[in-house]
Amino acid sequence: GIQVEQSPPDLILQEGANSTLRCNFSDSVNNLQWFHQNPWGQLINLFYIPSGTKQNGRLSATTVATERYSLLYISSSQTTDSGVYFCAVGSLLTGGGNKLTFGTGTQLKVEL
Amino acid sequence: EPEVTQTPSHQVTQMGQEVILRCVPISNHLYFYWYRQILGQKVEFLVSFYNNEISEKSEIFDDQFSVERPDGSNFTLKIRSTKLEDSAMYFCASIGRQGDTQYFGPGTRLTVL
Numbered sequence: 001g002i003q004v005e006q007s008p009p010d011l012i013l014q015e016g017a018n019s020t021l022r023c024n025f026s027d028s029v030n031n032l033q034w035f036h037q038n039p040w041g042q043l044i045n046l047f048y049i050p051s052g053t054k055q056n057g058r059l060s061a062t063t064v065a066t067e068r069y070s071l072l073y074i075s076s077s078q079t080t081d082s083g084v085y086f087c088a089v090g091s092l093l094t095g096g097g098n099k100l101t102f103g104t105g106t107q108l109k110v111e112l
Numbered sequence: 113e114p115e116v117t118q119t120p121s122h123q124v125t126q127m128g129q130e131v132i133l134r135c136v137p138i139s140n141h142l143y144f145y146w147y148r149q150i151l152g153q154k155v156e157f158l159v160s161f162y163n164n165e166i167s168e169k170s171e172i173f174d175d176q177f178s179v180e181r182p183d184g185s186n187f188t189l190k191i192r193s194t195k196l197e198d199s200a201m202y203f204c205a206s207i208g209r210q211g212d213t214q215y216f217g218p219g220t221r222l223t224v225l
Binding site for chain 2: 030031033035040041042043045048050086088090092093094097098099100101102103104105
């Protein structure tokens with residue numbers, strides 16, 4: 001099956017710093033999503049980005065599908081950005097729909 | 113904004129007992145999924161459901177697991193005889209069309225004692 005690798009596995013930032021999280025995947029995909037898992041375990045949808053670039057406030061993401069990677073940028077980080085960031089890629093199912101394969105995540109801690 | 117809901121938020125059960133986890137997907141969505149996340153690990157696909165049948169299942173989804181859409185709104189995951197290793201967060205998700213954003217529910221934390 002498709003492989004999804006995320007880097008770095010852990011990241012500690014000072015508040016106000018910027019960071020880039022990377023997601024590499026091993027095959028063509030029809031969907032790519034970035035999630036933030038909050039301390040209560042909920043998966044918060046950040047971006048649906050199978051290709052191109054999107055921005056939402058201090059966050060932006062870029063996916064280069066032909067080179068099989070995606071980047072998540074966090075600017076001016078805040079303590080509330082702490083948590084685990086997951087990249088998940090979608091592949092079509094012959095029976096309909098698609099399933100997401102998740103990476104192992106980047107654990108981000110933002111300190112004062 | 114429409115959202116996926118799940119109940120209960122936390123379920124504690126004894127090993128060997130049956131549990132049913134419930135989900136209400138977004139109302140006009142057609143594809144439904146269950147995923148699980150063992151504490152500290154990544155999220156894993158369990159099963160997808162479309163047109164009233166399973167379209168794919170992972171190797172985790174053995175004979176102890178079943179899914180059902182008993183009416184037009186609910187989507188359930190049943191674990192027939194729970195094991196300690198079934199302790200995990202279980203997420204339901206849905207999409208309207210192939211390739212669209214998958215919307216996840218808040219999860220049910222299952223603890224098997």
